[in-house]
Amino acid sequence: MNSTSLAADKRKLGAIGEGTAEGKRLHDRCPVKSLLAGADLHTDFPIFEQKIRGRRLVYLDSAATSQKPSSVLNAMDQYYKTANANVHRGLHALSARATEIYECARSRVALFINAARPEEIVWTRGATEALNLVAHGYGRAFLGAGDEIVISRMEHHSNIVPWQLLAEEKDCVIRAVELNSDGTLKREDLDRFLSSGKVKLVALTHVSNVLGTINPIAEIGRKVHAAGAVFVVDGCQSVPHLPVDVRALDVDFLAFSAHKMLGPTGLGVLYGKYDLLDRMLPFNGGGEMIEEVSLEGTTFKEPPLRFEAGTPPIAETAGMIAAMDYLTRLGMDHIRAHEQELTSYALERLKEVPNLKVFGPPDAERRTGAIAFEMTDIHAHDVAQILDMDGIAVLAGHHCAQPLHDWLGSPSTSRASFYVYNTKADVDALVKGLLKVRKCFGCDDRPEDGSPCCDSCGGASVCPDC
Numbered sequence: 325m326n327s328t329s330l331a332a333d334k335r336k337l338g339a340i341g342e343g344t345a346e347g348k349r350l351h352d353r354c355p356v357k358s359l360l361a362g363a364d365l366h367t368d369f370p371i372f373e374q375k376i377r378g379r380r381l382v383y384l385d386s387a388a389t390s391q392k393p394s395s396v397l398n399a400m401d402q403y404y405k406t407a408n409a410n411v412h413r414g415l416h417a418l419s420a421r422a423t424e425i426y427e428c429a430r431s432r433v434a435l436f437i438n439a440a441r442p443e444e445i446v447w448t449r450g451a452t453e454a455l456n457l458v459a460h461g462y463g464r465a466f467l468g469a470g471d472e473i474v475i476s477r478m479e480h481h482s483n484i485v486p487w488q489l490l491a492e493e494k495d496c497v498i499r500a501v502e503l504n505s506d507g508t509l510k511r512e513d514l515d516r517f518l519s520s521g522k523v524k525l526v527a528l529t530h531v532s533n534v535l536g537t538i539n540p541i542a543e544i545g546r547k548v549h550a551a552g553a554v555f556v557v558d559g560c561q562s563v564p565h566l567p568v569d570v571r572a573l574d575v576d577f578l579a580f581s582a583h584k585m586l587g588p589t590g591l592g593v594l595y596g597k598y599d600l601l602d603r604m605l606p607f608n609g610g611g612e613m614i615e616e617v618s619l620e621g622t623t624f625k626e627p628p629l630r631f632e633a634g635t636p637p638i639a640e641t642a643g644m645i646a647a648m649d650y651l652t653r654l655g656m657d658h659i660r661a662h663e664q665e666l667t668s669y670a671l672e673r674l675k676e677v678p679n680l681k682v683f684g685p686p687d688a689e690r691r692t693g694a695i696a697f698e699m700t701d702i703h704a705h706d707v708a709q710i711l712d713m714d715g716i717a718v719l720a721g722h723h724c725a726q727p728l729h730d731w732l733g734s735p736s737t738s739r740a741s742f743y744v745y746n747t748k749a750d751v752d753a754l755v756k757g758l759l760k761v762r763k764c765f766g767c768d769d770r771p772e773d774g775s776p777c778c779d780s781c782g783g784a785s786v787c788p789d790c
């Protein structure tokens with residue numbers, strides 16, 4: 325495939341560019357516009373048909389994984405019913421059909437993030453594997469003793485541990501950019517590290533999964549490249565929520581997971597500039613990634629197949645096409661606008677909850693709808709458990725970001741995170757739930773002398789009436 329075949333794929337698949345007549349028509353009928361006007365998309369997502377403990381499901385854990393629309397479930401079901409076979413192997417009809425789906429999905433991802441060509445898209449099992457692939461395939465080949473790798477304190481463990489393993493193996497040095505009090509990167513740290521002339525690779529998240537901070541990737545990328553380093557970006561929390569254009573951002577590698585963007589689990593994407601991928605070592609060895617194997621040695625295929633050893637997730641790529649269709653129909657700019665409005669609303673309403681500390685930038689322009697918070701007098705796990713009793717799903721813990729939690733001064737926080745199907749009613753439910761948590765645990769209205777706050781309390785630390 326090349327850019328000509330990418331253009332052909334675009335026509336064939338009817339990709340919807342915002343600038344086309346079809347794009348404009350869909351833009352005008354955009355469901356997110358009506359969503360902003362108070363409608364919701366719940367009917368597209370079967371999971372919302374159920375009740376949780378007799379209550380409406382308020383799903384506020386999309387930063388961990390998103391829910392899936394029927395179209396994604398149907399696409400995978402149809403794949404197994406009509407096209408199931410292994411890819412790139414058989415000459416029979418089903419294998420050709422499976423391969424076409426698999427490769428079409430690759431082209432669609434290339435279009436979705438504006439890669440120059442489909443061969444810049446490597447399928448992986450998830451973002452974690454994608455980042456490990458860069459550490460192995462690029463890091464092991466091109467980094468050596470004394471070279472520096474820059475990460476930041478806000479990284480997910482998936483963008484820390486692979487670099488630590490690499491640094492240990494190759495005797496490299498890890499430098500970490502610290503944070504300002506509003507949860508943004510200390511850019512002066514980055515400038516200082518880059519000025520040493522020893523930095524070979526910078527790996528940063530586009531959006532923090534805890535603070536919601538949106539990092540200025542294009543601007544940082546210019547500095548990284550001026551210093552002669554390679555720029556790896558963790559797009560797990562940006563690709564599902566913002567328009568992401570890898571060429572406009574000029575990143576060298578971008579990793580993300582299908583399951584956070586309405587798609588299935590078990591499928592991830594590594595975008596890499598082709599000339600870099602082409603110089604990289606294989607990651608896993610096995611079937612499909614080879615050109616020729618003899619008992620004396622092996623030659624390898626060109627990217628991306630060089631990095632796709634063994635039977636890949638195939639049905640998942642069918643689901644991924646449907647997920648990208650769904651997101652494209654909503655329009656990534658509308659999704660961003662919707663989430664920005666919800667985030668603004670939530671940041672405002674959360675001020676009503678006593679003893680609640682919200683982390684990350686205080687304004688919705690500089691952040692996404694992943695909102696971590698702490699009730700200063702109640703443990704995050706208790707907060708999540710009581711919310712769950714009312715069908716409200718939030719995540720509690722360190723969110724795979726322990727260095728960040730060291731900085732926050734708290735081993736665990738609660739996190740509410742929004743996506744396309746959330747509405748202001750969900751924010752209202754969260755605030756009401758948090759006030760109830762306080763009533764259960766802290767009984768804000770309990771008199772200071774310790775006497776019961778209500779008939780049921782009886783002075784108990786947990787109010788049985790709540």
Ligand SMILES: Cc1ncc(COP(=O)(O)O)c(C=O)c1O
Pocket residue numbers: 387388450451452453480482483529531532533558560561581592
């Ligand atoms: C910022 C970030 N990076 C990496 C990951 C890892 O993604 P996965 O578990 O899908 O590989 C996550 C998942 O929560 C994330 O939020």
